[in-house]
Amino acid sequence: MALLLDRRGDDIQITEEVLKAAAGNWYRDETMALLLDRRGDDIQITEEVLKAAAGNRGYGHKVMALLLDRRGDDIQITEEVLKAAAGNLTCGYEVMALLDRREILKVAL
Numbered sequence: 001m002a003l004l005l006d007r008r009g010d011d012i013q014i015t016e017e018v019l020k021a022a023a024g025n026w027y028r029d030e031t032m033a034l035l036l037d038r039r040g041d042d043i044q045i046t047e048e049v050l051k052a053a054a055g056n057r058g059y060g061h062k063v064m065a066l067l068l069d070r071r072g073d074d075i076q077i078t079e080e081v082l083k084a085a086a087g088n089l090t091c092g093y094e095v096m097a098l099l100d101r102r103e104i105l106k107v108a109l
Helices: 002-011 016-023 030-042 047-055 060-074 079-086 092-101 104-108
Strands: none
Touching (some): 016 030, 016 047, 016 060, 030 060, 047 060, 047 079, 047 092, 060 092, 079 092
């Protein structure tokens, strides 16, 4: 991804589908950080992106922590996001704990 952005950065549109793929990547969590670093102003964190992060059984807790850290004021946790986290059998507990520490759960519920 870094190489692609380096070589063709202005030609690449970061769509919701790209963000969902990055948020849901089970094997790497650096892709979302790279996208936020390089194109943060152009990126909108939607419910679908948050659901992909919350349901990510590999690095979901790390991706959610990154999103909350970088874009926490812009993020709205919905019932659908909570359901994705609750259904994440691998790291859903960590995702829910992140949301609870940020007191987002109190607002969402």
